[in-house]
Amino acid sequence: MSFRQNLINARSHIIFLVALACGLGLVISLEKNMPAEPTPTRSTARPGQPAEFSAPVARPAAIASFDAVTPLPLAHTGASRPEDLSHARIAWTYFENNTDPVTGLVNSADQYPSTTMWETGSYFIAVISADLLGLIDSDAAxxxxxxxxxxxxTIRLFDDMLPNKAYHTGTAELVNYANQPVERGLGWSALDIARMVGAMAHAQNSYPALSPKVAAVMDHWDLDQMVDSGQLIGGNIGENGLRRDQEGRVGYGQYAAKAMMLFGYDMVHAYDAEAHLMVKDVDGQPIPVDDRLHRNVTPAFTVSEPYVFDGLEFGFDARSHRFATAIYQAQETRWRDTGQLTAVSESHLDEAPYFIYSTIWGGGAPWAVMTFQGDRLDSKRTVTVKTAFAWDALFGTDYTRELVTALSPLGDPDRGWPEGLYEADGSTNGSVTTNTNAVVLAALAFRANGPLGRVDQ
Incomplete structure (x- = not known):
């Protein structure tokens, strides 16, 4: 076969690698040069086009609080433990049990046939990780x-623009949060879709033959509808019809921005954590908190979730490494001070209200446990399996090893990993979900290979 023909056959892979290099280059450039409140012209940037800026202004004082944080060294990769493979098999069992054979979508929770784009993104990460760990082969992946x-x-989209907030995994139809069919839909979550976009980038990088299928998805979705002036924009149904709202707070916003950058989108404001950063002291650690409200009602939540995803998938940048270190160290300090194992993040519950945010700071207080609506529910704080495995893979401290050792007996070979242990009484939070089992697989793949986005299969 000629060199020219080889280039033609590899064109999709080459295009992706170029886009990936450009996106990562943009992340690095922004990390080094991000002003506190950049004032771009209204962006008309499309994939591959840079944003335009006016003169930079001074960085805020809040970010200086993290200068004293020494980033924890990352755990050594390529040093898997003997028990890792059995832990990974338990996690993969969940996906064997919950994948619809027709649509290829995966239930968000065990035997519950509904999903979001966030959880579908988690599934993609789980599949790639399972392949890296040798649980399945590349053809199966x-x-x-x-x-x-x-x-x-081919799914029906909300207003023919973007994926609805929820879908039935068996029919791929638009549903509400009760998994009932809904004609128009609920709107779209820009954060969920961005996670899915990042997961497709990882899939394309790992399996170049999937590039045409990824391109077909990108062509079907009108991603320009959720990007405006470097921000992520969600779509919500209000009293007067569709309302477009900025999405993403410190942590989630930067993680989602990195995902969109992989396809060349202007994410300058979404990546800028400093503009809305305030710092709260929690057990002697500076904790990054967004100064905007959650749902425009409740003080924003800081949880582990976006930071562990960032480290496992993309590899930390200088800023997220410091933020993640402080967030982790606050949890270890709480354990040292109280004797209570602490590994908190957003979590499903096995009883009403079925979902909570176990925060490092949230709703205006440290260690608050909040519902999505903003009610406090500290009785449901969970020592989460996914957070324990993730911190252990990333930092590998004596404390993270103790966390994993304490939670390891929860693994169910027939169902997968549950959410964790309720702090209040030590009983099991028995909800078994896509996100937890995907993070376990991603964490174990990280220990073997490093960040997912930097692995050459």
Missing amino acids: QDRLGRALDTLA
Whole structure:
């Protein structure tokens, strides 16, 4: 075969690698040069086009609080433990049990046939990680991802623009949060879709043959509808129809921005943590908190979730490494001071209200446990399996090893990993979900190979 023909055959892979390099270059450039409140012209940037800026202004004092944080060294990769493979098999069992054979979509919770784009993104990460760990082979991984991509390229969209906030995994139809069919839909979550976009980038990088299927999804979705002036924009149904709202607070916003940058989108404001950063002291650690409200009602939540995803998938940048270190160290300090194992993040529950945010800071107080609506529910704080495995893979401290050792007996070979242990009484939070089992797989793959986005299969 000629060199020219080889280039033609590899064109999709080459295009992706160029886009990936440009996106990562933009992340690095922004990390070094991000002003506190950049004032761009109204962006008309499309993939591959840079944003335009006016003169930079001074960085805020809040970010200086993290100068004294020494980033924890990352755990050594390539040093898997003997028990890792059995832990990974338990996590993969969840996906074997919950993948629809027709649509290729995966239930958000065990035997509950509904999903979001966030959880579908988690599934993609789980498949790639399972392949890296040798639980499935590459052909099986591509078959699974290809089936899901075919569905994502043909699903009915909210207002023919973007994926609805929820879908039935068996029919791929738009549903509400009770998993009941809804004609128009609920709107879209820009954060969820950005996570899915990042997961497709990882899939394309790992399996270049899937590039045409990824392109078909990207063509089907009108991603320009959720990007405006470097911000992520969600779509919500209000009393007067569709309302477009900025999405993303410190932590989640930067993680989602990195995902969108991989396809060349202007994410300058979404990546800028400093403009809305305030710092709260929690057990002697400076904790990054967004000064905007959650749902425009409740003080914003700081949880582990976006930071562990950032480290496992993309690899920390200088800023997120410091933020993650402080967030982790606050949890270890709480354990040292109280004797209570602490590994908190957003969590599903096995009883009403079924979902909570166990925060480092949230709702105006440290260690608050908040519902999505903003009610406090500290009785449901959970020592989460996914957070324990993730911190252990990233930092590998004596404390993280103790966390994993304490939670390891919870693994169910027939169902997967549950959410964790309720702090109040030590009973099991028995909800078994896509996100927890995906993070366990991603964490174990990280220990073996490093960040997912930097692995060459």
